[in-house]
Structures are given as structure tokens and as C-alpha cells.
Amino acid sequence: MRSEFVFTRMAEDAAKEVENLKVDGEVADVVNPWEVTTSSATGVDYDKLVERFGSSKIDDELIARIEKVTGKPVHHLVRRGIFFSHRDMHTILTLYEQKKPFYLYTGRGPSSTSLHLGHLIPFIFTKWLQETFNVPLVIQLTDDEKFLWKDLSIDEAYRLARENAKDIIALGFDVNKTFIFSDLEYMGQSRAFYRTVCRVQKCVTFNQVKGIFGFGDSDCIGKISFPAIQAAPSFSSSFPEIFNKKADIPCLIPCAIDQDPYFRMTRDVAPRIGGKKPALLHSMFFPALQGAQTKMSASDPNSSIFLTDTNNQIKNKINKYAFSGGGATVEEHKEKGGNCDVDVSYQYLTFFMEDDAKLAEIKKTYTSGELLTGYLKKELIGILQPLVAAHRERRQKITEEEVTQFMTPRKLIYDY
Numbered sequence: 194m195r196s197e198f199v200f201t202r203m204a205e206d207a208a209k210e211v212e213n214l215k216v217d218g219e220v221a222d223v224v225n226p227w228e229v230t231t232s233s234a235t236g237v238d239y240d241k242l243v244e245r246f247g248s249s250k251i252d253d254e255l256i257a258r259i260e261k262v263t264g265k266p267v268h269h270l271v272r273r274g275i276f277f278s279h280r281d282m283h284t285i286l287t288l289y290e291q292k293k294p295f296y297l298y299t300g301r302g303p304s305s306t307s308l309h310l311g312h313l314i315p316f317i318f319t320k321w322l323q324e325t326f327n328v329p330l331v332i333q334l335t336d337d338e339k340f341l342w343k344d345l346s347i348d349e350a351y352r353l354a355r356e357n358a359k360d361i362i363a364l365g366f367d368v369n370k371t372f373i374f375s376d377l378e379y380m381g382q383s384r385a386f387y388r389t390v391c392r393v394q395k396c397v398t399f400n401q402v403k404g405i406f407g408f409g410d411s412d413c414i415g416k417i418s419f420p421a422i423q424a425a426p427s428f429s430s431s432f433p434e435i436f437n438k439k440a441d442i443p444c445l446i447p448c449a450i451d452q453d454p455y456f457r458m459t460r461d462v463a464p465r466i467g468g469k470k471p472a473l474l475h476s477m478f479f480p481a482l483q484g485a486q487t488k489m490s491a492s493d494p495n496s497s498i499f500l501t502d503t504n505n506q507i508k509n510k511i512n513k514y515a516f517s518g519g520g521a522t523v524e525e526h527k528e529k530g531g532n533c534d535v536d537v538s539y540q541y542l543t544f545f546m547e548d549d550a551k552l553a554e555i556k557k558t559y560t561s562g563e564l565l566t567g568y569l570k571k572e573l574i575g576i577l578q579p580l581v582a583a584h585r586e587r588r589q590k591i592t593e594e595e596v597t598q599f600m601t602p603r604k605l606i607y608d609y
């Protein structure tokens with residue numbers, strides 16, 4: 194019970210308590226929907242997290258099975274262990290083999306006008322899943338969550354949701370298979386969705402959400418009931434118009450592992466409301482520019498590269514802030530070599546450089562000291578500038594009509 198609380202307590206309490214919170218004699222990493230921090234320069238200890246959260250590691254056997262069932266190589270984010278943990282992925286693969294339907298569900302809490310590179314990770318992978326399995330996708334924009342947690346008006350939260358939808362649409366999701374919705378908008382329209390929320394709310398006590406999320410007596414009641422709203426899209430009964438009134442279609446949720454507390458709760462509630470437990474695929478965190486002790490986060494603009502950043506901003510942020518695992522001087526670097534385990538530019542390359550051979554060569558020559566930090570940063574800038582510029586261009590072309598089209602409830606095509 195104590196260790197569960199360690200991982201799920203609220204951000205505001207985290208800093209002052211971290212000294213005292215120990216698991217097996219060690220200060221535990223803090224991983225919850227509001228905060229990710231660790232004292233280790235190499236980042237969160239994901240093996241321990243899998244153990245504590247009770248999920249399963251994505252192992253070679255699962256990867257081989259995904260490749261066999263889909264007939265194609267897995268995405269490099271899986272191959273490189275960035276998507277590293279799952280719940281019930283074997284069940285999803287069995288359904289696919291049997292040509293039985295399932296759908297994808299992911300989301301975004303619109304707290305800034307644009308997404309940052311870290312947010313891209315689950316969305317890039319979700320797009321690959323949609324294309325590979327040819328399944329429908331629902332994307333929840335939790336503007337209500339951001340209204341409750343941040344200093345944002347309702348109107349501003351909804352505006353940000355529509356702005357964020359543009360970033361998501363620009364990634365190339367198929368409009369015939371994708372429904373994006375704002376909670377503030379859709380909750381008022383859908384009888385079925387609100388009914389699912391109420392069913393979930395009835396199954397979870399205040400004591401339980403205190404244990405899972407660390408809510409306290411002074412938190413507003415909106416926060417306390419919010420987890421039921423993030424749980425609801427896990428059940429196809431929430432979307433009768435989309436799934437042709439089929440209430441029992443299983444769901445697969447790709448996300449970073451910070452969102453897992455919501456879905457541990459959801460999986461616990463599922464059988465009690467006659468629903469199926471959602472399956473999950475968890476990713477690691479894209480680190481902050483300053484180092485892997487925290488994740489890239491929209492609440493700290495200097496930690497983040499946003500999808501609206503200009504080429505110059507990208508270059509300056511990387512050159513100024515990206516934590517280097519290199520030596521203090523060129524001489525020291527050449528003598529001792531660089532440390533890829535803590536070097537943020539190298540870490541970013543593992544997410545975005547698709548060429549395995551080139552990445553391996555960079556690792557080898559940086560570790561030996563032959564390659565300097567400046568070169569590594571240049572290489573990264575050379576990948577990120579065109580990637581973000583192409584995204585910016587696609588995003589600029591997204592019209593309000595297109596956003597409305599994606600956000601209109603309608604039957605999604607699934608032809609498996």
C-alpha cells in the first residue's frame with residue numbers, strides 16, 4: 194500500500210516528501226500523471242517500475258509474435274525498447290489473428306498551444322498501430338482536466354484542445370478511422386459517454402482515488418471525479434454512434450507510463466461494469482533538455498522543443514540546454530570518451546534517428562571520445578529541424594473545417 198502511494202501521489206507533495214519516501218531502502222522514482230522525477234542521471238528505472246506497477250515487459254517473444262501476426266517489422270520505438278511495457282497485448286494479438294475487432298484509444302491534455310516532441314512519441318506509435326492493424330482510433334482531449342488543474346478558463350482550455358487537434362491531425366491520421374473529441378464538447382452531447390462515466394464513478398471510492406492518485410481533502414471535487422472521465426473511452430459502450438452500438442469491442446491504449454494509474458483503476462472497475470479490461474502499451478519518457486531526471490514537459494518551456502518552434506529556436510535550445518554526457522574539455526573528452534547513457538542529444542537520436550547502423554556508429558565513436566558533443570548536437574539539429582518544419586507546414590494547412598470533421602461523432606470504418 195505504501196509503495197503504491199509512492200508512485201501515485203500528487204505532484205505538489207512530491208518534492209517535499211521525496212527524501213522520506215523509500216522503497217527497499219532507496220528513494221523511489223516519482224512517476225504519476227503530473228510528475229516524473231528521479232535522482233538518477235540515466236533516468237527512471239523502468240525495470241523497477243514494471244515490477245511495482247505490475248505490468249509486463251515487452252520481451253523478444255512478444256516482438257516476434259507482433260512481427261509474425263502483422264507480417265512486418267515492428268516500429269523502431271518497439272525495437273529499441275522505448276515502448277517497453279504492456280498489459281494484455283497477447284490478448285489483442287489473438288483477437289487480430291481471429292479477425293475479431295478491437296480499437297485504439299489515446300489522448301492529450303491540452304495545456305499548451307502546441308504539442309512538444311515528447312507528446313509525439315505515443316501519437317507516432319499510435320499512427321503505426323492504426324496503419325498496421327487497420328483499426329479505429331478515439332483520441333480524448335481532456336480540456337476539462339486542464340481547466341481543473343491549471344489556471345485556464347473553460348474557453349481557453351477548449352481553444353487549446355482544437356489547436357492540439359491540429360498537431361494530431363497533421364501527423365496523418367485517417368479521418369475515416371479516427372474520432373478526436375474534446376471532453377468539454379462531447380460530454381454534453383453523448384448520453385452513452387456520460388452513462389459510462391457514472392458507472393465508473395459508482396465503483397470507485399474517495400479512499401481508492403486517494404490511494405491511486407494522492408488526492409487530498411483540499412483538492413476540488415472536479416479532480417476527484419475526473420479519473421472516471423479518462424476511464425470512459427476504454428469502453429466501446431461510450432461511443433454507440435462510432436461502433437455501431439457494439440458495447441463489447443476491446444480496447445488497446447498506447448501511452449507513456451505516466452498515464453498508467455488511470456488505467457489500473459479502469460482495469461479494476463471493468464468487470465464490475467460489464468466491460469472488458471483495456472490492454473496497454475507503455476512508452477518510456479522523452480527526457481527534458483536538461484537531462485533524464487525529468488521528462489520533457491509543457492509546463493517548463495525551456496525543457497521542451499515544441500512542434501511550433503522555428504529552426505532557430507530548435508538550434509538554440511539544443512545548443513544551450515541539451516545536457517551533454519561529454520568531457521568538460523576536448524582533451525578530457527578525447528581521453529575519457531562521452532557517456533551516451535546521460536547525453537540528452539544521444540537519447541533524442543534514439544527516438545528519432547531511424548537508421549540503426551548510423552546510430553550504432555554514433556554511439557561507438559562518441560563513447561570512444563572520437564566524436565565531440567558539438568557534432569552530436571549538429572546531427573540532432575539536422576534531424577529535428579526538417580522533421581519539425583515539415584510538421585509545421587502540414588499543421589498550417591489544417592483548416593477549422595478539417596478539425597470539425599475529425600471532431601464530429603460518426604461511424605468509423607473498420608474492415609477487418
Ligand code: TYM
Nearest residue numbers: 299300301302311312314315333448449452478479488489
Ligand atoms: P498529456 O497531454 O500529458 O500527454 C499526452 C501523451 O503524451 C505522453 N507524454 C510523453 N511521452 C513521452 N515522453 C514525454 N516526455 C511525455 N510527456 C507526455 C503521455 O503519456 C500521453 O500519452 N490525461 C492525459 C490525456 C489523456 C490520455 C488518455 C493519454 C486522456 N486519455 C489516454 C493517454 C491515453 C494527459 O494529460 O496527457
